[in-house]
Amino acid sequence: MRCISLLLLCFVVKLSAAQPQLETGAEQLQRYLPLLAGKRVGLLVNQTSLIAEQHLVDVLLANQVNVVSIFAPEHGFRGDHDAGARVNSGSDSKTGLPLWSLYGANKQPSATQMQQLDVVIFDIQDVGVRYYTYISSMHYMLQAAADHGVAMLVLDRPNPNGAFVDGPLLDLKFQSFVGMHPIPLLHGMTVGELAQMIRGERWINNADKLQLTVVPMTGYRRDMPYALPVKPSPNLPNAQAIALYPSLGFFEATPLSVGRGTAFAFQVIGYDKFGPAGFRFTPVSTPGAALTPPLMDKTLYGADLRTVAVNGLDLQYLLRWHALFKQHNEVFFTAPAFMDKLAGTDSLRLQIEQGLTEAEIRASWQPALTQFKQLRQPYLLYP
Template identity: 35%
Template sequence: MKIGLDNFLENHVQKFKGKRIGLVTNMTGVNQSLTPTIDLFHEHPDIHLAALYGPEHGIRGDAKEGEKVESFVDPYTKVQVYSLYGASKKPSKEMLDPVDVIFFDLQDIGARYYTFIYTMAYVMEACAEQGKHFVVLDRPNPISGTIIEGNLVAEEFKSFVGLYPIPNRHGMTVGEIAQMYKYEFGINCELTVIPMVGWNRDMYYDETGLFWVPPSPNTTGIDMSILYPGTCLVEGTNLSEGRGTTRPFEYVGSPYVDGYRLAKAFNAKKLPGVLARPTSFIPTYQKHKEQICEGVQLHLVDRTAIHSLATGLALLETIAEMYPNDFEFVQFGEKKRYMFDLLAGTNELRDLIVRGKTSTFLEGCRVQEEAFRKQREPYLLYK
């Protein structure tokens, strides 16, 4: 197979000769031989790389989640890098003035919460306003393009971890999402998607022959990415989601948890495709930093059978039942909003977790999943 980047360099470069090119990318922007897109563009005789744009974590991936990134001049290419995760998440007119066309080459991980697809939305909005051409160099959805899980984000809970009504696990590539943004959600910029060649919807990333480059510090691999549509919700609680360990979003625990009891209770639910193993860990940063946490590591038994969201909810429900006086949903800001609600796209799920009724929520998701499956159909590029 070929990713969009290699397809572009082999077949489409001449269409953009003479244009001033901007590039939204980071360390995942590499060709199939791991040469960075930045270098390939900068050194290409027919490409004028005029500006770089970095998403959350920066173009080199050295910033932590939520950490603001400053604009700077790239020391290797001497090209100006504009941060899209600093003072503004949407490029200003001044940031787009140096370019005619903006290319987007980032590896997504297939979950609604992951911010790269909203960076793409904001850049598309700015391109529509400033009359710039937007080009997506498509890449695989690493957790396949067939499975859809979860609810659609309610209007009042839209945020940078859920800006559009898409489910927790959307099963789309960034190129397909870009088409949906334009034709379904009205971001009417000039759009070109350079597709992959040879990618099938049922492929997982480790079946593509591509090297895995972590898109951010805590995206460690395929197992983590499959679990993430469910275990990312742990971020909205006082549990550690394993940040600051070698297994983020696979480890879940806290100083108040008994890992052996939790593993036994979770495994008794007999969820398909997953088993829990009792473990202990000490986060190096974030929640419960340098404290011993007990909990579980979730292990994939069958990645085609697991329902990631149901797995995450079952784990939270189990912990809420076992530790009703310790388990909490965390609040932030002056308005005391719940981060969990922004991740969940609704304020109904917190109560259902505490009451042990998440099966009701999952049943309600099925109607929304089916509606989304039909809604996305016209924008799918691969069968």
């Protein structure tokens, strides 16, 4: 028995050695601090830009890096702005550094702001869904860096939906801030991989002039589960919400609620006029997350998804509620243009309205998904 125990112990030790601990790009200071020596540095960051429990800004300042300015995406530098809420420029209360909004009047830094910099660091936790706007802010910063001869440094982080490549590809006729690239809704890439693809496929002007460096993670596989240490935005509070987000985000183009104004946003679906009777909830004004949520202060009837198993994009939620609205002679897609922007095409909305099954809709995506997987291959950094 003692020999068997020793053999098992050796196996466990070898297995542990073969599976290195996950280390994000930001945690690997030794790989990028030398690139910042003597440089004027800008940061496109938010509340997720952490090294252990310290913010990247504080870590860089403690290491004598010349941080010149901070750029804030949707939801703000501290992650306390509701979806779509204007983010104002100003200064960071803790460090006094200039704080420039990239979610307001300007989505891209000005020439004056870029001329003050030698390097811009992007370090933001994404969730791997095309209409989540952090990658759009990264796109605009990549463009500004290419235009003004500023180096771009992307510190990579996991994609919690990285195991999935699914959904319709974006048709550039429907390009918007909630979808800028001809990629599927679930693209299965990290921000570092996607930045390489944006440059390599020349989805920005002057792509050949872009000085891009990606600091990859260690110990990462795209199919590994990853629990985010901090919520990436006010209405994605946990792993369940992040997993459901690709399926429930489309409901933002309908009159229904997906739980904004509750403690379980993007984990429920409800409506005030009709719906399943077994579950009720009431959205309320929640400053910093949902000041005026859809169907505020109304009792809603619907579905509680907090404990359901989630496996990527599930169209059944849309199809079931569309059928229910049709049964009640009510309009389901009350914002059809926005639905088409979220989907990156009008075909998904039209297929649903025409009564196609989920299998039929999915079959229509497959040729483009196969081509995309081949196209992205040179840019992948992880198994």
